[in-house]
Amino acid sequence: MTDRYWSSFVNELAPYVPGEQPVERGLIKLNTNENPYGPSPAVLAAIKAAASSELRLYPPPGSDALKQAVADYYGLSADQVFVGNGSDEVLAHTFNALLRHSRPVLFADITYSFYPVYCGLYGIEYHTIPLDSALRLDIEPYFCANGGVVVANPNAPTGRFLELSEIERLLIANRDSVVVVDEAYIDFGGESAISLIDDYDNLLVVQTLSKSRSLAGLRVGFALGHPHLVEALNRVKNSFNSYPVSQLAVAGGVAALQDEDYFQYTRQAVMETREFLTTELETRGFDVMPSVANFVFARHERFEGAALTAALRREKMVVRHFQRPRISEYLRITVGTQEQMAQFIDALDRLPA
Ligand SMILES: *Cc1c(COP(=O)(O)O)cnc(C)c1O
Numbered sequence: 001m002t003d004r005y006w007s008s009f010v011n012e013l014a015p016y017v018p019g020e021q022p023v024e025r026g027l028i029k030l031n032t033n034e035n036p037y038g039p040s041p042a043v044l045a046a047i048k049a050a051a052s053s054e055l056r057l058y059p060p061p062g063s064d065a066l067k068q069a070v071a072d073y074y075g076l077s078a079d080q081v082f083v084g085n086g087s088d089e090v091l092a093h094t095f096n097a098l099l100r101h102s103r104p105v106l107f108a109d110i111t112y113s114f115y116p117v118y119c120g121l122y123g124i125e126y127h128t129i130p131l132d133s134a135l136r137l138d139i140e141p142y143f144c145a146n147g148g149v150v151v152a153n154p155n156a157p158t159g160r161f162l163e164l165s166e167i168e169r170l171l172i173a174n175r176d177s178v179v180v181v182d183e184a185y186i187d188f189g190g191e192s193a194i195s196l197i198d199d200y201d202n203l204l205v206v207q208t209l210s211k212s213r214s215l216a217g218l219r220v221g222f223a224l225g226h227p228h229l230v231e232a233l234n235r236v237k238n239s240f241n242s243y244p245v246s247q248l249a250v251a252g253g254v255a256a257l258q259d260e261d262y263f264q265y266t267r268q269a270v271m272e273t274r275e276f277l278t279t280e281l282e283t284r285g286f287d288v289m290p291s292v293a294n295f296v297f298a299r300h301e302r303f304e305g306a307a308l309t310a311a312l313r314r315e316k317m318v319v320r321h322f323q324r325p326r327i328s329e330y331l332r333i334t335v336g337t338q339e340q341m342a343q344f345i346d347a348l349d350r351l352p353a
Pocket of ligand 1: 085086087088089112152156182184207208209210216219220221
């Protein structure tokens, strides 16, 4: 479709396609890596308290309270923190502010499919580097001149983790470009690259409250890095939207970072259930990638990926399937509650062999 009123580049855009948010009731939704536990009660109380006549005011443009809460949580200073309306927005500003150079940006062939979309939006050239046959990331091909490197760690949709020593080698080999580590799933068992920020001024770590803090609907993401990287993001943000984070999101985000007990309890529950799900799938002949995320990526030699996804849907189980080269046999299954996963396994067992 084209339209004579459109800016011409809009004709060329290939927008991201998010997982379905079904309206049908009674489904068990395991397709977009949402957290099954819901936000901390302290978050809901903070949002309710912030829902006042103060909403007539614009929020502080720097989202200072949230920025400070993130800085305090990770032992950084506020000028090492950038916050935005979900990490998707933070990533978009990152591509625009830090990765738009004459050389191509590098990322894996199988990773978060929003990266090529941002490149399309901002006219950034990119090269994809194939994961190895076990869908692991080999860093050697990234040791070349480039316009930036983007790594999701753990990777999506594989769930695989790249060791921090490997991230450090990437940083050392790419002193002339920014290495972005998208840690959307880091709280489910990985080790964050935040500890490397003080040593590498080319490192930008991006995180979100959507997954491990169960706040996908609130839209809070952030980036952590050297103040000169954060300043570039601020310049782009202040040329785009002065108030991307609402007062409610600031209040909820701060409360989420302050409820450590709830965070630990729910992330442990997700990790334990992931191990249960992995074992049950393997018992039934699935080949399951080792995951440190809140999802597993699994295939079965006797089932075709799209057909299995459709059969599960008839059993009220919604999982994600990517009709893309190399991964079309796989299903990506979000880790739900223990009870949901038991129901999921029962549904699998009801399918015709
Ligand atoms: C979910 C996800 C995001 C986006 O998270 P939001 O903060 O909700 O925008 C970014 N990167 C990866 C790899 C994700 O899976």
